Amino acid sequence: MDRNTPPPPEPRKRLTVLDLFLFGLVIAGVAYAAYRVNDVLVYNWNWQRVFDFVLRWDEDDGRWVTNLLLQGLFTTLRLAVWATIFAAIIGLIMGYWRTCDGLVFRIISRAYVELIRNIPPVVFIFIFYFFISSQVFPALGFDRIDQDSPWVDNTLFWILFGDPRLFTNFLAGMVCLAIFEGAYITEIVRAGIQSIGKGQWEAGRAIGLSRTNLLRDIIFPQAVRKILPPLAGQFITLIKDSAIVSLISIQELTFLATEVAATTTKVFETWIVVGGMYFMLCYSLAVTFGHLENRAARSRR
Amino acid sequence: MKLTKFFTTILPAAAIAVAGFVSAPQAQAQSLLEEIQQRGTLRVGMSTFVPWAMRSKEGDLVGFEIDVATKVAEDMGVDVEFVPTAWSGIIPALLANNFDVIIGGMSITPQRNLTVNFTIPYAHSGQQMAANTELTEGFESLADYDNPAVTISCRRGATPCSLAQEMFPNATLRRFDDDAQAFQEVVNGNAHATISSAPKPRFWSAAHPGKVYVANDGQNLSKGDEAFALRKGDPDALNFFSNWIRVNTSNGWLEERHNFWFQDQSGWIDMVALEQ
Numbered sequence: 001m002d003r004n005t006p007p008p009p010e011p012r013k014r015l016t017v018l019d020l021f022l023f024g025l026v027i028a029g030v031a032y033a034a035y036r037v038n039d040v041l042v043y044n045w046n047w048q049r050v051f052d053f054v055l056r057w058d059e060d061d062g063r064w065v066t067n068l069l070l071q072g073l074f075t076t077l078r079l080a081v082w083a084t085i086f087a088a089i090i091g092l093i094m095g096y097w098r099t100c101d102g103l104v105f106r107i108i109s110r111a112y113v114e115l116i117r118n119i120p121p122v123v124f125i126f127i128f129y130f131f132i133s134s135q136v137f138p139a140l141g142f143d144r145i146d147q148d149s150p151w152v153d154n155t156l157f158w159i160l161f162g163d164p165r166l167f168t169n170f171l172a173g174m175v176c177l178a179i180f181e182g183a184y185i186t187e188i189v190r191a192g193i194q195s196i197g198k199g200q201w202e203a204g205r206a207i208g209l210s211r212t213n214l215l216r217d218i219i220f221p222q223a224v225r226k227i228l229p230p231l232a233g234q235f236i237t238l239i240k241d242s243a244i245v246s247l248i249s250i251q252e253l254t255f256l257a258t259e260v261a262a263t264t265t266k267v268f269e270t271w272i273v274v275g276g277m278y279f280m281l282c283y284s285l286a287v288t289f290g291h292l293e294n295r296a297a298r299s300r301r
Numbered sequence: 302m303k304l305t306k307f308f309t310t311i312l313p314a315a316a317i318a319v320a321g322f323v324s325a326p327q328a329q330a331q332s333l334l335e336e337i338q339q340r341g342t343l344r345v346g347m348s349t350f351v352p353w354a355m356r357s358k359e360g361d362l363v364g365f366e367i368d369v370a371t372k373v374a375e376d377m378g379v380d381v382e383f384v385p386t387a388w389s390g391i392i393p394a395l396l397a398n399n400f401d402v403i404i405g406g407m408s409i410t411p412q413r414n415l416t417v418n419f420t421i422p423y424a425h426s427g428q429q430m431a432a433n434t435e436l437t438e439g440f441e442s443l444a445d446y447d448n449p450a451v452t453i454s455c456r457r458g459a460t461p462c463s464l465a466q467e468m469f470p471n472a473t474l475r476r477f478d479d480d481a482q483a484f485q486e487v488v489n490g491n492a493h494a495t496i497s498s499a500p501k502p503r504f505w506s507a508a509h510p511g512k513v514y515v516a517n518d519g520q521n522l523s524k525g526d527e528a529f530a531l532r533k534g535d536p537d538a539l540n541f542f543s544n545w546i547r548v549n550t551s552n553g554w555l556e557e558r559h560n561f562w563f564q565d566q567s568g569w570i571d572m573v574a575l576e577q
Contacts, residue, residue, distance in 0.1 A: 052358060068360040126393075134397035165382065249386040249394065259385060262349040263356040263573065265481075 050269040053260045068260055072253035073277050075162055079170070079252055080239045083177035087238070088231070090182030095189025096215075109186065116183035121244050125176055129248040133172045142168055166251055173242070173250030181238050188234065192227035193219060225296070232289035236282050243278075253277065333401055333531070333538040334377075343374040343381050344400035348388040352500070352562045353406040357572045365562040369423065370404045372554070373545055392416060395532060402542065403530040418535075419528040420543040423555055426563075427521030428464050431502035431513050432494035433487050443517055446494065447471045454483040454492040461496035464523060487513060496522065500563045507565055 015023075038045075056067045066074075094112055097105035116124065145152060147164045161167055196219050204214040246255035253274060261270040337343050347354050347366055354364040362383055374381035384400045395403055395417060406426070409419045432440075440446065446453065447469045455462040457476040465474055475492060477483040484505050486492040495502070499521055506513045529542050549555045561568050 053356075053360065056358065056360075068356065071360070126390075130393050130397045134399065138398070169384075247387060247390065249384070249390065249399075251385070255385075255387070258387070259349045259356055263351065265351075 045269065046266055047269050047273075049264050050260065050266050050273050053264070053270075054273065068256045069253065069274065069277070072251065072256035073281070075170070075251060076239065076242050076253040077281070078160070078162055079174055079177060079242050079245070079250070080235065082174045083181060083242070084235050084238055086174070086178035087181040087185050087234075090178060091185025091189050094182065094186040095193065098186060098190040099193045113183045113186050116180060121180060121241065122247060124180060125244055125248055128176050128179070129172060133175065137168055137172065142171055169250055172248065173245040173252065176245060176248070177238060177242055181234065181241065184234055184237075185231065188227055188230045189223075192223040195226055196222050228296070229289075229293055232285075232293070236285055236289075239282055239285070240278065333535050334541055337377065337379055337401055341379050343370070343377060343379050343402070344384055345370040345374075345381060346384050346386050346391055346395055346400040346403045347405040348386055348391060350388075350406060351573075352566075352569070355573055363569065363572055365424070365558060366404055366406060368558050368562075369555070372549070373404070373542070376545065392530070395530060398532075401531075402538075405530075406527050407530050408525045409528050413530070416533075417530040418533050418539050419530055420539060421546050422526035422528045423546045423550070424527040424559055425524055426499050426527060427524045428461055428496050429499045429502040429521055430494050430496045430516040431484065431487060431505050432516040433490055433492070434512055434514055436490060436493045437516070440516075443468070443522075446516075449473060451494075452486075452492040454486045454495045456480050456483055456497065461498070465496050468522065503564075504566055 050069075053067045054069045055064050057063075058065045094109040097109035098113070100106055119127075145164065145167055147153065151157070152164045152167075157164060162170055200218055200222070201214065204218050209218070242252060243254040246252060246258065249255060257270050257274040261267045264270065347362075347370070349355055352364055354362055354366040357363045362385070367383070370383070371381050382400075384394075386394050386399070388405075391403055391405060391407075392413065394400065403417075406424065407413070407419075408426075409422065413419075437445075445451075449471050451469070451472045452475055453465050453469060453472050454475045454477060455465050457478060462474065462476060465472070475483075475486065477486070480495075480497050480501060483492075483495045483497070484502075487495045488509060494516055502515050503519070506515050529546075531538055531542065546555070
């Protein structure tokens with residue numbers, strides 16, 4: 001290459017006529033498909049009936065109240081938040097054990113990760129629910145929490161865990177998701193710890209730091225920065241995965257949607273509305289996390 | 302090397318899996334009835350199916366099933382708690398002790414009975430046939446439908462289609478993706494009749510008086526027996542629920558409730574966001 005050759009032009013940032021034409025073609029295609037649906041499908045669309053299950057105008061109280069689908073969305077969100085917290089704790093411990101020197105710790109954490117990652121989620125959920133949770137929860141007394149005690153009968157409990165009557169149901173779904181997602185977080189944590197260069201370990205040891213000090217003050221602060229972005233992504237995945245626990249009748253968005261679809265017989269409207277709700281939730285989180293990542297990247301300099 | 306790998310991965314994995322199965326404690330000797338009394342709530346497993354159990358506009362559960370379970374709990378002096386459960390997993394959920402009893406319009410079948418106990422039936426549902434008045438003029442018995450010139454529509458993959466094949470092997474069968482389409486063909490005069498679970502054909506014919514009627518003098522083509530399902534090994538609870546059904550059949554309460562939900566929709570259509 002000649003040193004006098006001009007540099008390649010900057011990529012264009014504006015849409016050309018051809019781009020617009022192609023977009024128009026796609027939109028027209030989608031619109032035509034939507035139009036054809038009504039021809040092929042003998043179906044009476046009725047969106048209002050499904051929207052009533054999102055928000056309902058209460059005649060007696062004269063105000064809007066949440067109905068099944070919105071309540072389901074809140075349950076899904078609660079499920080995701082708690083499951084992420086517990087999955088992060090499991091992942092942190094197991095991920096650290098994965099990098100330990102002790103053989104026993106490595107065996108335990110490796111067995112956990114491989115066991116969870118190599119069976120399909122649905123199978124895991126059935127095994128967990130029917131064999132483990134039905135034995136463990138009664139043994140711990142979770143199946144009969146006192147609903148009138150001041151610990152339970154307050155607004156904070158409602159915000160954090162939802163309806164006390166469904167607490168066991170909620171707990172089963174949450175623990176199930178946490179154990180399941182914990183395996184993936186374990187691997188994220190392990191990768192984060194192992195991504196820190198060998199030189200850091202050696203330098204730490206050279207100045208006489210103990211293993212605990214070394215981890216706490218040198219390795220971990222650096223690893224956390226690398227762990228956070230994939231962790232945020234895992235959180236969004238967890239929200240979507242939470243739909244699977246509807247199979248064991250956890251009263252979250254997908255399960256309540258099947259109930260609404262069965263009652264109203266408006267199957268397509270229900271699932272399109274529910275799909276939209278999941279999208280809004282996950283996309284807004286993705287945007288938020290993207291924003292946070294950008295800020296973190298700037299502050300690091 | 303290979304052996305080490307076996308010890309580091311497969312063995313612990315297998316050990317954890319086995320531990321999960323072995324640790325199941327034995328069923329307690331206490332009867333379910335005492336357990337329900339102590340707990341103060343009867344937990345009922347059910348699944349949404351119109352008009353057995355469905356959601357009202359407020360999102361609450363209503364239906365025949367709900368009335369029955371509420372009365373059972375009332376007579377036991379306890380509260381009722383409904384556990385909506387996916388139909389495919391309802392028997393495993395019962396065995397896993399997620400609730401005490403299934404009151405969910407479950408038909409008695411010998412296969413199911415091998416896994417769970419059934420009470421005596423508390424309802425008898427079945428399949429009904431809605432026929433086009435004009436096309437079936439002069440038809441005297443069900444045998445008239447067993448003719449290649451007769452078209453019967455039904456929903457693909459459901460019991461009605463196999464029933465139609467069994468009862469009318471010579472008739473022309475047209476399969477559709479949902480009940481509403483199959484029925485639309487009858488209204489339009491493209492099919493002589495359609496078969497579906499009771500009471501839907503009756504509701505349809507009520508909506509199109511003079512055009513459509515329920516064939517076989519309004520009687521069901523087949524009969525089902527719906528009963529409560531319980532875990533095996535508890536004769537006391539089985540005896541209680543069976544006799545509850547016996548008493549409420551004799552005093553007419555079950556029939557009255559069944560008629561309210563199944564005979565026509567006028568009593569409850571406003572409660573539920575249903576297609577009219």
